[in-house]
Amino acid sequence: MKPFLVLQLRPETEASDDEFAAILAKGGLTEGEVRRVRLDCETLGAVRLDDYAGVIVGGGPGCVSDAPEDKTPVEARIEAAVLGLMPEVAERDFPFLGCCYGIGILGKALGGVVAKGRYGEPVGTSACRVVEADPLLEGVAPEFDAFVGHKEAMEVLPEGCVRLVESAPCPNQMVRYGANVYATQFHPEADAAGFETRIRVYRNKGYFDPAEADGLIAMCRAAQVTEPEKILRNFVARYG
Template sequence: MTKPFLILQLRPETEASDDEFAAILRKGGLTADQAHRVRLDCEALPDDLNLSDYAGVIVGGGPGCVSDAPEDKSPVEARIEAACLSLMPEITARDIPFMGCCYGIGILAHHLGAEVSKDRYGEPVGATTCRVVGDDPLLDGLPEVFDAFVGHKEAVQHLPEGTVHLLESGPCPFQMIRYGQNVYATQFHPEADADGFETRIRIYKDRGYFPPETADDLIAMCRAADVTVPERILRNFVARYG
């Protein structure tokens, strides 16, 4: 690997952010020196940022919603969203390798002019069954059906113009899309395992994703789920572009 990956993180809770970063490294097969981490909740994008210096860009998840009204977004959430969106014109125009995880699909779809809202397709915290509906190198060798961890209030409402539909689930049709040849986004969390979701359930139990008193049941459900395939998508992304 001659260039590092730029990893943009959106979670304002240090424990959640650190756990996610470690998971992206571990599941992607990266070492810390193969990644440039930027926590957008507490630091700005570098003034001299040059996307050509990176093998690709990976955007993590977060508690914010692209579809929230501006007055409902905290200053931190608004700043994070603006930073991510500021990169999308160059990423899509130059077809720079990009993997947007959960929040990232909203950012990509919003940039492309598609509707992102809470009207339909939200999924409760837990495992959902995904189905392959398109061909792509990142899906080579994967089963046609597999489970992935999700938990989202908003979703893409229609396929953005110019994108390829790659994965669907029953509750949410747009689980993975591709724009151009190298710009990807998933609604599910490709880096997540049961341990990681337990951490997030505990941290976000009061953020409206589920009734707080059900947290222990959700943790037990996640631990009983067989979620091992999605990380292969992240690893394939790193292998292809690193």
């Protein structure tokens, strides 16, 4: 099969490596079945979408809704690289799965409203509910918990987007544009061990009071989060 293009945005090696391992494991992929690009330290260059089965964009500490002057040079470069792919992805309805940061990228590319004012969620689990049937939700329970932690969210659906999953704090937890372009606010690749790593790595990044880190880690260990990874597996199975 053609490889999947996996774009990573995390400048912290421990978090980036852990996320990549999770994408492989939960997607049922091997390293030989993907092209991994760490955008914090690599140049993406020209991308020929026909060379790939699909595009998977991971999460990261940046926010597309931040003012340009508030973004670091690395964050600005990463955002520009991913946004540069989106016109062709949207026009061709090319298989795309944006995870966390990816929903902000999709919203911004389509002219939607991505902002910090209404739907941010603290680090932890969110009770999600499926509101629209979709092939990527095949086998996923109608209600499930997912790991979240985000300062910004897609506040208004862009034209052409359909809401697939919602939660009380954040209505646009998973959306689809066209037939093949998807994004989730929650982390479909994350499990308790992976989220524990991120809590340690990002404890001073403004997501939570650093003094709460141990309690958040205990909460993650006790959580039952099993359904979101099926979305990632379904994406790989459908397009791979």
